Amino acid sequence: MSAAKGLGPQPDREPEPEPEPGPGPELEVLARAALTRVLEPGEEHGGRWLRAFGGVGLIRLLTGPEKEMGALTGVGPERLCGYRRRAALADPRRDLAAAAASGGRFVCPGAAEWPTxxxxxxxxxxxxxxxxxxxxxxxxxxxxxxxxxxxxxxxxxxxxxxxxxxxxxxxxxxxxxxxxxxxxxxxxxxxxxxxxxxxxxxxxxxxxxxxxxxxxxxxxxxxxxxxxxxxxxxxxxxxxxxxxxxxxxxxxxxxxxxxxxxxxxxxxxxxxxxxxxxxxxxxxxxxxxxxxxxxxxxxxxxxxxxxxxxxxxxxxxGGMGDLAPERRGPVLARDLLDPATVRVLEALPAGRLVNVDEVTLAAATDTDEVIGRLYELHSLGFVERQGDGWQLTTRTPGPGTQTRATRRGGG
Known part of the structure; x- marks a missing residue:
């Protein structure tokens, strides 16, 4: 039970003062618009002041009694005087109206459109x-x-x-x-x-x-x-x-x-x-x-x-999966041959016929392997046979040859 109960009428109490509301967003926009006339872009001491006092608080300090300017540290008195003169001349409502007349607007930190x-x-x-x-x-x-x-x-x-x-x-x-x-x-x-x-x-x-x-x-x-x-x-x-x-x-x-x-x-x-x-x-x-x-x-x-x-x-x-296409030079028919077939192909000299024994010696492999690879190369258009001899073909295998090489499982 409350101690006041049963004690008769109580004297009127002084109502507690309500806390003063902080500046609304409209005042902050006006203050920051004014400060764009006062501070140069990127001035870090100005940024510190804004962090400490907010836009409304800072503009009040700059336009208020000079004795309160001691809170603005980090710059000399001459610069502070310059800021005060600029602040006195700033007219944010005029600037906002001029921006609106040209289809513009002003966006502050904390606004929905502000890029964080x-x-x-x-x-x-x-x-x-x-x-x-x-x-x-x-x-x-x-x-x-x-x-x-x-x-x-x-x-x-x-x-x-x-x-x-x-x-x-x-x-x-x-x-x-x-x-x-x-x-x-x-x-x-x-x-x-x-x-x-x-x-x-x-x-x-x-x-x-x-x-x-x-x-x-x-x-x-x-x-x-x-x-x-x-x-x-x-x-x-x-x-x-x-x-x-x-x-x-x-x-x-x-x-x-x-x-x-x-x-x-x-x-x-x-x-x-x-x-x-x-x-x-x-x-x-x-x-x-x-x-x-x-x-x-x-x-x-x-x-x-x-x-x-x-x-x-x-x-x-970009995000995952935004990959650039792989870039490489044109794929030639020779690129699709497996290494063993390439070794036999490289063993054939240019411009003359050779027999299987010569190719076997140059390719450092056995005869059966060479014969099988030579017939594979012949079907793909890389070599041609004349009697018992083999030589490189004079024509370059075309796209159809690449398809056949791929189909035959070349490298």
Whole structure:
């Protein structure tokens, strides 16, 4: 029995304060959209702050009283002041409206469309991604391969990239690249020409056509696939942003194929980041004398796998049973003979008749064995008999002979 029972009326108690609700998902989206104006892609101290305070907490610290800024450690006061100025100018609602006007959206970690493999980047993972295009990014990223390479590529490199990407797209794989000139553009075009899926990861806003010469290509990608990036609408690329963009390509995909790359190519950054993340790294070999293939060949001397077509790529990144067809040269009729018959055949000299005794001596076997093998070779069209002599036939056994050799149980 409760101790309060039977003691008469009890005085009114002060109601316990209800816990303050945490920020809703809408506020977190707004905060992270704002932070894409504040932090550069891949800033790991920003990633640590986000992990500690969340998007809403971090933007409140950056826009709140200066005395509370002590919680943001790892950078100097001048950089913190720069962040505060950017945070004060950020207008996430305007950016979200601008993205929506161009058919875009903003996706944050934790959302249903967020590709969780990007979390492998740790504190360097994107704050969020701006997208343009209708497909679901998370679904597409599950079967995606990056195809990257040199901007100033050779006709061979462009052909290989386009053919490789077309083959991947035909088999249901999403081709991911950076929409740059050269190999990137060839890979996107190859996927589009096959009626397949392709995604472009940009180092600028998804509403910015960069490079300008690819404005039409980017429009086609957005219409048929996805254009994505970390930077808010209207943002322009810088050299460092291109390098940082490559980590997203590496983390987003199952593997990275480098088609052509010199020793200092940015595509090697993508490949090495993919290796560090435990993704498959592949390379398409080129001429040994080509400087544009030197970087690829260096990768192939390490842990990268050599590939020459889409089937070989899928064998590496796909599931069990996705095997590339076995490749070999044409099968000749002689290949189907067993070793004992080949030894007798090799004992016959070219251009003259020999008797059984000579063949027996040259083949280092007995007479009965030689006679049996010679008649087998005669039926298959390899030798002919004239009286007591035998000689090689002047005609090459054709496909019909191969069939007979197989039927007779030749090696």
């Amino acid at each position: 493999q990007l979390d492998d980047l740790g504190d360097a993972r994107p704050i969020g991604l701006w997208l343009r295009g209708r497909p679901n990014l998370r679904t597409w990223a599950l079967r995606s391969v990056a195809v990257v390479g040199a901007r100033a590529c050779t006709p061979y490199g462009a052909h290989m990239a386009q053919t490789l990407a077309g083959g991947l797209a035909e088999r249901g794989w999403v081709v991911v690249s950076g929409a740059a000139y050269g190999i990137d553009g060839a890979a996107h075009r190859g996927a589009l020409a096959s009626g397949g899926a392709t995604a472009a990861v940009l180092a600028c806003g998804v509403d910015v056509d960069y490079p300008r010469g690819h404005a039409g290509l980017l429009g086609r990608i957005a219409g048929q696939g996805l254009v994505l990036g970390e930077l808010p609408p209207g943002s322009h690329p810088t050299p460092s942003r291109f390098v940082l963009r490559n980590r997203v390509i590496a983390a987003l995909t199952r593997g990275t194929v480098v088609v052509e790359a010199a020793h200092r190519s940015g595509s090697l950054v993508t490949a090495r980041r993919a290796q560090a993340l435990g993704r498959l790294t592949m390379g398409v070999p080129g001429p040994a004398t080509s400087g544009l293939s030197a970087g690829v060949h260096e990768l192939l001397r390490g842990e990268a796998q050599l590939v020459t077509d889409a089937a070989e790529v899928i064998e590496l990144v």
